[in-house]
Amino acid sequence: MGLNEEKAVVVFSGGQDSTTCLFWAKQTFKEVIAVTFNYGQRHAAEIEVAQAIAAEQEVAHHVLDLSLLNQLAPNALTRADIEIEQKDGELPSTFVPGRNLVFLSFAGILAHQVGAKHLVTGVCETDFSGYPDCRDAFVKSLNVTLNLSMDKDFVLHTPLMWLDKADTWGMADDLGVLNYVQQKTLTCYEGIVGVGCGVCPACVLRANGLAAYLQRKEVR
Template identity: 35%
Template sequence: MTEKVVVIYSGGMDSFTVLNRALKDGKEVYALSFDYGQRHVKELECASEVCKQLNVPHKIIDISAINELLAGSSLTDDIEIPEGHYEEESMKSTVVPNRNMILLSLAVGYAVSVGAAQVYYGAHSGDHAIYPDCRPEFVMKMNDVCQIANYEPVEIFSPYLEVSKTAILTDGIAMGLDYSKTWTCYNGREKACGKCGACQERLEAFADNNATDPLAYED
């Protein structure tokens, strides 16, 4: 019997690769996306279109009401999006308090309801410096909790936890993935800005792979 898994799918390039990795691994995938009040929904639109094309069951859950509790992030509040590389101190303004713990908890609940054994989650080493909830110790502790939180244990599985965005893209290119079906930019304009940390890390990954990013950029 094919093993069921839930994939947390934002519509960005990392989760797009994770989704396809799960499919390549032979899993029966249930994709789960969240509207948590982020600045734009372009990623969610990409996620919806990809799941239709792949015939993958997909839910987009509106949890935007949590922003009454989670203030202070430039991804959800009226705070200017910082420009520059992720390593810079200013990028910490993009942290949404406790976001991934909340999303993982909801995904685990969904996994129990559909009989899935795993939740696939796209954390990677490039996020470790800025985002505490993408670090291996967080993922391991969450996995421990999710083994005992329900009668049915659910594994938190992060296939790219110890590798960079460059390596994620390398795997995606090897799978023949089309990254024009993703959106990474923190801004939701017609073209990607090319200046925010998300864009810069994405462009670096394509450069490291001697590949051309299919997205259109403002600069």
């Protein structure tokens, strides 16, 4: 089966970045499929938010069980007894080893099954918190590996790769969904939708990015 040039699979968590990428994909391709992974994350709300957004946007949505990842790579995103922290010279406790490797590999398998040429992910090297599997070199390498492994010409898209959080808010605004992303998405490590707890690293990064974008917009 050949791959459809106008079909894309979006790795979708229901957070700010992946939701912005979902709307980017909807504008870019004729058919979009979202895939969310259940890997034992602390907050089931993440999956519920992804399901709600996909339903509202009339996007076909798959939720795949990857609970084995939790067993192999315990971390602060999956274990309530592990504190969210970052020590100097170390990766944050929220880093899940192999997560994007596994997510994109399974997204590639799904793309093969549904005949989608394009894969979209919200990884970003500018605001990547030190995660090695958010780097451009990793994505390019995996793109080659996926193509060789299935003898297909997939294209991995990373619309946010070189954007900071302010730019990401700007993209959402350009797509006409800034308020939607602000109110409907879940980025907070404490599982609070929208503005979040305002204290965790994800909320601070998100809030600072929005403030910076709004300031830039006002200056214009």
